[in-house]
Amino acid sequence: MSLLEIKNLNISYKTRKETIVASSNVNFTLERGEILGIVGESGSGKSTIANAIINLIDPPGQITNGTIKIDNKELQNNEEIIQKIRGKKIGFVFQDPQTSLNPLFKIKDQLIETIQTHLNIPYEEALKKSINLLQEVGIENATKRIEDYPHQFSGGMRQRVVIALAISCEPDLIIADEPTTALDVSIQYQILELLKELTKKRNLGVVIITHDMGVIAETTNKVIVMRHGLIVEQGNTKDLLTNPKSTEARSLVISVPPTNKKIKRFKLIGPDGSEITSSSANLTKNIIKTWGVRKNTNQKLLELQNITKIFDDQSISYRKKIDENAVKAVNNVSFQLFEGETLGLVGESGSGKSTIAKIITGLVRPSVGKLEYNGLSLYNSKRKYQIDKSRGQIQMIFQDPYSSLNPRFKVKDIIAEPIKFFQKGITRNDLEQNVNDLIDIVGMTRKSLDRYPHEFSGGQRQRISIARALATRPRLLICDEPTSALDVSIQAQILNLLKDIQDELHLTMLFISHDLPVIRQMCNRIIVLKNGIVCESNDTETLFNNPLHEYTKELIRLMPKIESII
Amino acid sequence: MISYFFKRLLQSILVMFVVAFVSFSLFNFVGDPVNSMTGEDASDERRAEVREVLGLNDPVYIQFSRFVGNIIQGNFGISYQLKREVSDLIGERLPATLELVFVSAMLAIIIGTILGVYTGINRDSFISNVILVVSLAGVSLPTFIIGIMLIYLFSVILGVLPSFGRGEVTDLGFWTTGFLTLSGLKALILPSVTLSLFQMTYVIRLVRAEMMEILQTDYIKFARARGIKNNVINYKHALKNGLIPVITITGINIGTLIAFSIITETVFQWPGMGSLFINAVYFVDIPIMSAYMIMVAFIFVMINFIVDITYYFIDPRIRLKEESE
């Protein structure tokens, strides 16, 4: 008898207009001691399945067919049984540790309450049990920390507390919905190791939902691949990853950035199952005509000298000196960027990489230091950004495709605005020609121009963002985590597009990411940042094959590698 | 912790100063105090005399400090219209207003919170919908209409409650109270219901909106996933978070009540500060107007101060933020 058995599960949402099928015909089982991964792109229905098991699907969704059995007891749609089982037999871990814990209650109270809800034990005993739980999940000084409030813990610590809460009543099944997506690589590694350990120690069955193939490779025994609510393939992890059969699975596996070598372009699988290669050579003839040909002179384009940034409180600060103990987002960073190269800034949250990008583009002022573009200083003596010195030559694309486009503007206006700004007297025809060229270059149809951003997917929105960035004919393109919010196959498409554009238009790129494999593929030189300080700076291959700094070594060691299994 | 209180205290004093200054300007630069005291056709010498007595020939900052000094001692000047010490007038009328406001506040906050929590948790029940419709009426009915309607119903038609005045009051020396006599209590009913209705509906809607939003947060979902019972989730987890905004608006609540008491007192001929003020506006009686402003500002500031302090003890995030600075 399996621990968890799902048969023919169908879930749909009835909205005002139509009925959307969230999942159909889902069948799988899970035994004790196994870790099952459910992977798929966003919208594939993986979270819905997880929520269905504990009957917490957001309305108006509901289970329309099928059975969910835990140790042979049927659960679906039976709120009474489910209430008793939640927490006691099934533990749930949510994605975002920031919002999972009630901010007004101490950890102690939240733990003891959960324990006493399911187990009939007195307060003292529950308290002892809680402290033990915290120690088990790796929180030091548990006796003292249990008296703290959630906001006194860091992100990774909070997720450990969440896990402690999930296992507090000795459940047999744990469901973790993207448990490490919001965490840094090193923390992610620790949390996953913790889950593996708990599985073995307590003989649990664990379901992990994720979009990260590396996590699947390193953590799970079995894997299910979903797409549009259907299971397209399932099986033993090692087998499936080495030899994927379905288009979806092949596409997922092949799009993952390799961690052990450098490739020219990411491989993509088209909808018919065959490999595709993309090239935008033809599309840029017009652009090259209007932009003029550029030559790579390999000169120094950008230079940062001793850049430091301290973020003040919102209140007006009368202190002019720099407090030695203040938290420095960027700490004495210096580097140079040469024309034609792609420089990568890699680091975890708090490393200062995004802040550096903002300083270069003038969105944030540095507290100390010099910034030069083409030999000209970009910050004057009053620390004001001299945007006319760069005149549109520095551009940026951002991380969140859902907030980088103004929802009230049509696509064509979004792209046209910067063109009109820099070429004040441009004729309507020329403007239209420019906009058309740009939308062609990023691989979207001319029909998109009359639509609004919300009609497009994340990947398409990033393409529009790229078109907008190119509209000012930049020499330097800063990419701040441009694909972190995208599914892995879309990521491959966008990264290929960026590489193509860079080749054709001789762009210089500053590429920022926390994702090491992606950085390896995109950049020829890398700077590693931690807490605002430069740890190491070297050519890509040298850095990966021969890391010098301890932190670099740790990052390389801990990054989830799909090759570990294949 | 001390610095938190100290900062708030300083801010309060600053606000009082600003109010005092505005009030002072009213006195000196709006209308002509001399005219009001002496009448329009007084002789020039009489005027000069009055100017001297009122100290209007001294530089502004001296006048202002004199003004502030007077205020602190409770001397607000003499009413132009009633020719009596303003402080006496206030002393007579303040208890009436404060008692009315206190009862109304209790009604509005307690009943409002209970109904707000209920309608927030039971979103679709029939009772909730009824409560919401009635509360909507409360917001759309101007206070004076409610007052008139209640008077018509309970005094004219049914004849069970008085339509004006405070009833019999007991004199406690510095305070006169209507709580100790039956007629006093009866007289309180209609005005306080009238006064509290508007605020009550406001509280209901606010609490309801808060509760609904909280019930959709991740931490509530996580609590459900841990098997915590619904009742506990609703009345322990959600409620504690939902009460925070109620505390904020309590401060504003009492302020609004004091303001709306002006209307209620007019409709019910309640001998409080409000009706005193409205007369002052009508007759352009500046000393009363400015005294009213200062009294009311003082009450607002005090209440906000108490609210800030209460916040400190309820929300642990504020405590820690202040302590780490």
Add this chain to the structure above:
Amino acid sequence: MIKKTFNKIYDTDIGFSFFNSKIAIISSSIFFIIFLCSFFAGIVAPYNPFDPASVSLMDAFTPPVWSEGGSASFFLGTDQQGRDMFSTMIYGSRISLIVGFASILFAMILGVFLGVTAGYIGGRYEIIVMRVTDIQLTIPTILMALLVDGIARAVISRSMHDEMAIYVLIFAIGISEWPQFARVTRASTLVEKNKEYVSASRIIGLSNIIIMFKHILPNILRPILVIATIGLALAIITESTLSFLGVGVPPTTPSLGTLIRFGNNFLFSGEWWITFFPAIFLVVLALSINLLGDWMRDALNPKLKKR
């Protein structure tokens, strides 16, 4: 063509919500009717009650047509001066609506401008604007309006008073309402400011004014609209309260509040209709606007998951 536009509106989230909500349709219809009636008062009202020639004291205190002593020529009866109730109500609602709309418009322009600039520019400017907003928000509308009105009375000479009364009133109510707009606008602006499309605009080099009013403002209109609708109801109630207290519009151009004040004196002596009908009218007006605003708030709130 009309069908096409109708379909387009129906397809949007708001359109769908509207046409499926009985409350929204009924309340907006009622409001629309009242609005039209008062706009075309000259045509709709059977008499012009402020034309001394058409009014006769002989007709005073006529009860409504269905009561004993009523007359068909005065459907809802007449007041103490012989003016037709229905007509006075129509004309009165016109004044109420004019003051209401004008004051909200004033408050909105002032509040939104200050809110957007404060939220976007930040720094000392923002702190000052927000302090003023906070302080003013603790002062209730009525009090603020009364104070401004009182000061105006003291400053303006008696003779000019009646002429200026309406402007003073609009100013007073507007001044008391702008902080609501400022606060909501600033909060929304802060959210938008952190969005990446604003960063993109700054990198292009667009001026702050363009970013504030061309990019950010269109995205924050929703909450402003909700506040404006509910604020309109509040403004109308405030005006009627002030008029009832005797410090609102001059008696020569009475609003609904003034009418209620007139009638109050006769409520207990039996001529109930002089107060009753204007009161009902006022309540219906305020209620319809509030219902509309309520529906709007729920329909435009992205956080509330729809069932």
